[in-house]
Amino acid sequence: MRRLRPDERTKARMHATGVLTAWSSAGTAEGAVADLVGRIDPALYSQLLVFFAPCIDADALARGLAAAFPGLPVAGCSTAGEITPDGIAADTVVALALPRAGFRVVTDVIPDLRNLTVESGAAAARRLRTCLERRCGDRPEAAGHRFGLIFIDGMSYKEEMCVSAVAMALDGIPLVGGSAGDGLSFGSTAQLHGGQAWRDAAVLVLVETEYPVEVFRNDNFSPTDRKLVVTRCDPELRIVHELNAEPAAQEYAAAVGASTRDLTPMRFASHPVVVRIGGNYYCRSIQRVNADGSLSFFCAIDDGVVLTVARPRDLIRSAEAELDRIDRALGGLDLVIGFDCVLRRLDATRRRIRPRVEELYRRHNVTGFFTYGEQYGGMHLNQTFTGVAIGRSRPQ
Known part of the structure; x- marks a missing residue:
């Protein structure tokens, strides 16, 4: 097999806002760092956002980036697939370089999620918000030009508490993000911050920019009349043992017209379950079937929760309508930092519409990663596409 030269395995795209997207298919931490060095001039940038495949050694990547770009902060995480300007990828490292001109960024890490409390999560977010205000000033006119990103360990089972605490403390700064992934292994994820790789952690990024921004969420499912009540969990x-007082996997399979042996991530992607909160439906996706017939979920679950089996709507049409709306609202869309559920990727593959998803994301300059869960405001979601869209025109 022919070995790719560095200039063949790495690409870059400059956006109108000065944001640079660079991505490497080297397949190793050392190779990816070498590729990015050839594309990114650290003197021009104030922050790197880095999303990387689980085959990449996280510790080696953190050390390599710190050595290659001294003084340039890095924040990011491992993924369940990457989204590049070329389309959906695997085994890659994707970097978004935010320029010094037009962007002001502060970051921090929230460690030890296992012992996180609402108070400690909120305190970390308040400290970072104060840091941003000291740097930029607490100006009312900046409200439409600030946003927060959060990358949370997707195997921590702490996303709900973490994101609700952080969103509350940010006091109006819109928050979006994704739960770090591990391919489809569901083993261990990694977060990058401060020159090292973290586990059981969340990385928080606050940005003020001169460009207009909008955070969004988009899904593509509709509820049916089939109900499943969590009766033991x-x-x-996040393990459900019984639905409707029957073994969970057996009852779910019956509700979607399948056998338990057919319950795969593809099946879960095609037949999500949703909960109703405040008049709206939100997905509570199933992660896997366990050996005892129980079901593991990506989101918080509890006894008495009423789950509704949902049917998918047209993913392309739904996402295209939302991205077109944002493009009009911002007076021209420059790029989207996006977080898309891994189950949506699997569903697109099963329905053979993945090329159309890639074309849509390329057209709207979406860069990001596939997740084990998505964050929007103070909520942890599943089977959803969230992100922040950045317009290309500065205010006069």
């Missing part, structure tokens, strides 16, 4: 581990 382990909330801490």
Whole structure:
């Protein structure tokens, strides 16, 4: 097999806002760092956002980036697939370089999620917000030009508490993000910050920019009349043992017209379950079937929760309508930092519409990663596409 030269395995795209997207298919931390060095001039940038495949050694990547770009902060995480300007990818490292001109960025890490409390999560967010205000000033006119990003360990089972605490403390700064992934292994994820790789952590990024921004969420499902009540579960581990007082996998399979042996991530992607909160439906996606016939979920679950089996709507049409709306609202869309559920990727593959998803994301300059869960405001979601859209025109 022919070995790719560095200039063949790495690409870059400059956006009108001065943001540079660079991505490498080297397949190793050392190779990816070498590729990015050839594309990114650290003197021009104030922050790197880095999303990387689980085959990449996280510790080596953190050390390599710190050595290659001294003084240039890095924040990011491992993924369940990457989104590049070329389309959907695997085994890559994707970097978004935010320029010094037009962007002011502060970051921090929230460690030890296992012992996180609402108070400690909120305190970390307040400290970072104060840091941003000291740097930029607390100006009312900046409200439409600020946003927060959060990358949370997708195997921590702490996303709900973490994101609700952080969103509350940010006091109006819109927050979006994604739960770090591990391909489809569901083993261990990694977060990058401060020159090292973290586990059981969340990385928080606050940005003020001169460009208009909008955070968004988009999904593509509609509820049916089929109901599943959680009658026995382990909330801490997000495991449901019984639905409607029957073995969970058996009851779910019956509700979607399948056998338990057919319950795969593809099946879960095609037949999500949703909960109703405040008049709206939100997905509570199933992660896997366990050996004892129980079901592990991506989101918080509890006894008495009423789950509704949902049917998918047209993913392309739904996402295209939302991105077109944002393009009009911002007076021209420059790029989207996007977080898309891994189950949506699997569903697109099963329905053979993945090339159309890639074309849509390329057209709207979406860069980001596939997640184990998505964050929007103070909520942790599943089977959703969230992100922040950045307009290309500065205010006069």
